[in-house]
Amino acid sequence: MSYNLLKGKRGIIFGALDANSIAWITAERIHEEGGKFVLTNAPIALRMGQINELAEKTNSQVIPADATSLEDLENLVTKATEILGGKLDFVLHSIGMSVNVRKGNHYTNQNYDFTHKGWDISAGSFHKTMQVLYQKDAMNEWGSIVALTYMASQRVFPDYNDMADNKAYLESIARSFGYFFGRDKKVRVNTISQSPTPTTAGQGVKGFDGFISYADKMSPLGNATGLDCANYTIAMFSDLTKRVTLQNLYNDGGFSNMGVSDGVMQAFVEGK
Ligand SMILES: NC(=O)c1ccc[n+]([C@@H]2O[C@H](COP(=O)([O-])OP(=O)(O)OC[C@H]3O[C@@H](n4cnc5c(N)ncnc54)[C@H](O)[C@@H]3O)[C@@H](O)[C@H]2O)c1
Numbered sequence: 001m002s003y004n005l006l007k008g009k010r011g012i013i014f015g016a017l018d019a020n021s022i023a024w025i026t027a028e029r030i031h032e033e034g035g036k037f038v039l040t041n042a043p044i045a046l047r048m049g050q051i052n053e054l055a056e057k058t059n060s061q062v063i064p065a066d067a068t069s070l071e072d073l074e075n076l077v078t079k080a081t082e083i084l085g086g087k088l089d090f091v092l093h094s095i096g097m098s099v100n101v102r103k104g105n106h107y108t109n110q111n112y113d114f115t116h117k118g119w120d121i122s123a124g125s126f127h128k129t130m131q132v133l134y135q136k137d138a139m140n141e142w143g144s145i146v147a148l149t150y151m152a153s154q155r156v157f158p159d160y161n162d163m164a165d166n167k168a169y170l171e172s173i174a175r176s177f178g179y180f181f182g183r184d185k186k187v188r189v190n191t192i193s194q195s196p197t198p199t200t201a202g203q204g205v206k207g208f209d210g211f212i213s214y215a216d217k218m219s220p221l222g223n224a225t226g227l228d229c230a231n232y233t234i235a236m237f238s239d240l241t242k243r244v245t246l247q248n249l250y251n252d253g254g255f256s257n258m259g260v261s262d263g264v265m266q267a268f269v270e271g272k
Pocket of ligand 1: 014015016017018020021022023041042045065066067068093094095096097121148149150151193194195196197198199200201202203
């Protein structure tokens with residue numbers, strides 16, 4: 001169903017890798033809601049992924065950018081405003097990767113080159129993206145910037161490894177940069193803290209199957225899906241949420257405020 005919430009709005013979507021990606025589902029929904037956008041991903045992901053299929057479906061162009069490279073980001077923002085014919089109204093940062101997780105390094109045994117690389121991709125890239133947008137004055141007033149995050153930034157989830165620290169940093173950048181973006185450009189900046197979702201990045205987390213069913217049992221509304229996340233993001237990009245900024249917004253079926261649920265208790269009673 002379309003509400004035409006993003007009619008006439010322009011933006012950039014980072015992070016669509018395949019049809020499971022939260023950014024992919026969001027791009028499809030934004031298209032349905034009348035928004036126009038440029039898709040971007042790291043050059044290596046473009047070679048491996050299926051992004052051209054999404055571009056065709058949504059009538060959009062793809063501009064490669066490694067989100068850790070200022071040069072790539074500058075080129076991306078300049079080209080996106082040219083292609084779309086004006087300043088931007090929305091930007092989705094849907095990027096995350098831990099090299100330590102990929103290489104199987106335990107949290108207590110990090111390779112700090114990997115730690116730094118993972119931080120740069122998962123958190124530093126958000127600052128860099130906003131700095132380029134801010135300095136180029138590329139956002140329209142009442143524009144909206146969203147980055148995706150996870151609860152491990154606030155509570156301990158041991159297998160989330162150094163991504164937990166990256167997400168804490170990401171959420172802090174949203175507040176710190178969001179202040180200047182709000183004061184100077186009337187642009188809002190928020191993070192959406194999403195339930196575990198079966199995507200390439202999600203399934204990289206050790207023990208993901210247990211993780212996702214535990215969260216589902218703990219949450220009164222069950223886990224939020226990728227489509228739920230896309231819909232929330234659309235609300236945040238629309239004119240209906242103009243003064244929501246500097247927030248970490250939970251899209252998690254209620255998980256973040258739970259202590260224990262009947263469903264989880266049951267498992268322990270039965271297991272006696
Ligand atoms: N899947 C989950 O359980 C879950 C839960 C909460 C938050 N998130 C967050 O949602 C976001 C999207 O992840 P997803 O679950 O859709 O997985 P995904 O693997 O589909 O997306 C991650 C994207 O990051 C991109 N990326 C990696 N390195 C990059 C670089 N150097 N430059 C540009 N892009 C780069 C990848 O190519 C990929 O498209 C991430 O921030 C992730 O941490 C995911």
